[in-house]
Structure formats: C-alpha cells, structure tokens
Amino acid sequence: MKRAFFTVLLILSIFFFADRAISVIITDSKRLVVENRFSPESKEVKAEKEKLKIELGKRLFFDPMLSKDGKLSCASCHKPNHAFADDKDFSIGINGQKGDRNTPTVFNTANLKFLFWDGRAKSLEEHAIGSIQNPKEMGETVGMVLAKLNKDPYYSKEFKKVFGTSQIMADELLGAIAEFERTLISKDSDYDKYIAGNKKALSQNAKRGMDLFFGKAMCAECHKGPDFTDGDFHNIGLPITEDVGRAKVSVSNKDTRKFKTPTLREVAKTAPYFHNGLFETLEEVITFYNAGGGNDTFKDSLKKPLNLTEQEQRDLINFLKSLSGRQLKIQSPFDKK
Numbered sequence: 001m002k003r004a005f006f007t008v009l010l011i012l013s014i015f016f017f018a019d020r021a022i023s024v025i026i027t028d029s030k031r032l033v034v035e036n037r038f039s040p041e042s043k044e045v046k047a048e049k050e051k052l053k054i055e056l057g058k059r060l061f062f063d064p065m066l067s068k069d070g071k072l073s074c075a076s077c078h079k080p081n082h083a084f085a086d087d088k089d090f091s092i093g094i095n096g097q098k099g100d101r102n103t104p105t106v107f108n109t110a111n112l113k114f115l116f117w118d119g120r121a122k123s124l125e126e127h128a129i130g131s132i133q134n135p136k137e138m139g140e141t142v143g144m145v146l147a148k149l150n151k152d153p154y155y156s157k158e159f160k161k162v163f164g165t166s167q168i169m170a171d172e173l174l175g176a177i178a179e180f181e182r183t184l185i186s187k188d189s190d191y192d193k194y195i196a197g198n199k200k201a202l203s204q205n206a207k208r209g210m211d212l213f214f215g216k217a218m219c220a221e222c223h224k225g226p227d228f229t230d231g232d233f234h235n236i237g238l239p240i241t242e243d244v245g246r247a248k249v250s251v252s253n254k255d256t257r258k259f260k261t262p263t264l265r266e267v268a269k270t271a272p273y274f275h276n277g278l279f280e281t282l283e284e285v286i287t288f289y290n291a292g293g294g295n296d297t298f299k300d301s302l303k304k305p306l307n308l309t310e311q312e313q314r315d316l317i318n319f320l321k322s323l324s325g326r327q328l329k330i331q332s333p334f335d336k337k
C-alpha cells in the first residue's frame with residue numbers, strides 16, 4: 001500500500017517536473033524567437049555595453065597613448081579640475097608647441113551643431129579626429145593610434161566586449177570617446193535650482209544679474225537656451241589678429257572674425273576667456289562688453305555700449321558665477337585609487 005503510494009507520487013512528480021522543464025524550454029525558445037526577430041540584445045545587455053563604452057571612452061580621454069610622443073592626453077588640455085578647459089591662453093601641444101587658440105570646455109558639447117571656435121567639425125566623432133591629427137595638438141594619425149590600441153591587451157579585450165570585433169576600427173575609437181564626452185553635462189547649478197523653483201538658490205545680486213543678462217545687457221540674444229549658446233557665429237569686436245575665425249571655413253567675407261558663441265556653463269572655472277584667451281577674469285570680460293566691444297567693421301550690430309553701473313556689472317558677474325554646477329569628481333582611470 002505504502003509502496004503503491006510512493007510509486008504514484010514518484011510518477012506524478014516526474015510528470016510535474018518534466019512539464020516544468022518542457023515549459024521552460026518552450027518559453028525560452030519562444031523568447032529566443034521573439035528576441036531574435038525584434039531585438040538581438042536584451043535591454044540589460046545593451047545598458048551594460050553602453051556603460052562599458054563610456055568607461056572605455058573615459059580611459060581613452062585620459063590616455064597619452066593617443067599622442068605621437070605618448071605624453072599628451074585629451075585631459076592634458078581639457079583638465080577635469082578646470083571644468084574640462086585649460087588655464088593657458090593658448091593650448092600647448094606635443095613638443096611644447098603653442099597652439100592657435102584657447103582650449104574651450106567639453107561640458108555641454110553634446111548638443112552643439114558645430115564644434116571648434118570656427119565650427120569646422122559637426123560631431124564629437126569628427127572633432128576627435130581633428131584633435132588627434134592636429135600637428136600642434138596630439139600630432140598622431142588615427143591609423144597609428146589604432147595600431148597601438150590593437151596591440152594593447154586591455155583595449156583589445158574591452159573593445160571586443162563592447163563592439164564584438166577583434167580588430168579595433170576608427171569608428172569605434174571615435175565613438176567611444178564621443179560617448180564619454182556626451183556624459184559631461186554641467187547641471188545642478190544655483191541657476192538650475194532657481195529655475196526649478198527654489199527661489200532662495202540665487203542671491204539678490206545674482207538675481208539682479210540674471211534680469212540684466214536676459215534684459216538690458218542683451219547677453220541672451222546670443223547666449224541662449226539651456227546651454228547658453230545659439231550655436232551661431234558672431235564678431236564681437238575683439239582686437240584684430242590674423243585669426244579670421246569662421247570665414248576660413250565658410251570662405252565668406254561676411255564671416256570675418258566671427259567665432260562660435262561658447263556655452264557659459266561653468267564659465268567661472270574656464271578662464272582665460274575668448275578664443276584667444278585675451279582676458280584673465282570675468283571682470284575684464286564685462287568691462288569689454290560694457291564698452292560695446294572694440295572697433296571692427298565686421299562687428300555684430302548687437303554690440304553697443306551698455307552703460308551699466310559698477311553695481312550692475314558686479315551683479316552680472318554674480319549671475320555668471322551661479323552657472324557652475326555640482327559635478328561628480330571625474331578622476332583619471334590612470335591615477336592610483
């Protein structure tokens with residue numbers, strides 16, 4: 001009797017587990033079919049690859065292997081503790097060569113239509129080639145960088161994980177760097193908090209400065225939108241030099257000495273200012289704007305004397321200082337933890 005009971009139980013449990021096993025196979029195979037047809041990778045796998053791609057881009061950004069002499073990385077000029085800009089008027093490339101322009105911040109470049117002061121690149125990917133191959137910056141060829149990366153066991157392994165290929169190609173190298181750059185967004189500044197509804201986030205001075213910025217001082221005519229740039233080119237009447245700016249790219253006379261309106265996010269940390277690093281302080285910049293810029297026949301018609309009082313000029317500077325965000329500390333992956 002007892003034996004018969006156990007036999008029945010055994011047979012029942014075999015049926016039960018066999019049924020479970022089959023249904024798992026069926027659901028699994030169903031899922032495989034569904035996934036293969038509509039999305040080759042699950043969301044989790046995609047998210048993990050995206051994370052690895054950003055990590056890879058970050059390492060490349062800090063890796064001096066990208067330059068010809070192995071001494072200069074993107075971060076040598078775009079310094080993390082300087083809001084990814086530089087403290088020099090002109091950048092210093094390989095072999096101590098002085099560049100032609102001031103290093104701008106990489107913060108909030110993700111949405112820019114044009115990159116560089118003259119807009120000669122249209123995407124972060126296209127831009128990165130320019131930086132690597134500029135003889136006055138990293139002085140290397142993309143081909144040589146790829147050869148070095150393909151020989152490096154760490155990069156070979158990581159690129160394979162992200163892109164599934166055993167040979168690292170230019171698109172993948174540039175794509176990874178650009179993906180890291182897109183994560184560099186300045187946010188949570190006192191201004192952002194104020195806009196989000198915290199009316200105490202800005203001091204009275206900064207608030208008055210904000211009203212001037214968007215009103216009488218007409219700054220927002222060009223420094224507009226969430227990134228404080230219209231993405232366009234203007235001649236603001238800086239002292240004339242050999243650098244013709246946008247005109248070299250567009251080959252149009254009317255673009256003479258026009259430069260791209262830079263973002264003002266993190267501006268308190270990105271001195272010196274302008275494409276030629278002419279001014280060391282925001283005070284000097286505001287004095288220049290207040291006087292209506294210099295004399296240049298190609299100067300933008302918006303640039304007129306502003307007649308701001310001393311107090312108003314201080315208020316504007318206070319507002320500019322409120323555009324610095326609270327950043328995550330970004331450390332070089334090569335620094336010892």
Ligand code: HEC
Nearest residue numbers: 073074077091092093101102103104115116117118131137
């Ligand atoms: C030798 C210093 C130096 C190095 C190294 C360097 N840059 Fe730059 N970067 C500059 C300068 C100078 C400019 C502006 C050049 C111009 O407009 O003509 C610039 C511009 C940029 C811009 C455009 C920002 C904007 O608002 O248009 C980005 C993005 C950027 N660099 C990323 C990188 C990346 C990525 C690397 C590494 C692959 C790199 N840079 C290496 C000096 C450097």
Ligand code: HEC
Nearest residue numbers: 217218219221222234259260261262273274275289300302
């Ligand atoms: C006609 C368009 C225009 C107006 C109006 C304007 N700017 Fe600018 N701003 C620019 C351009 C273009 C540049 C870059 C010029 C260059 O480097 O040649 C610039 C650069 C700057 C910089 C330097 C940023 C850096 O990273 O180097 C600051 C700061 C600045 N502007 C603040 C202001 C303030 C404050 C006002 C209002 C008083 C103002 N701007 C009005 C177009 C404008």
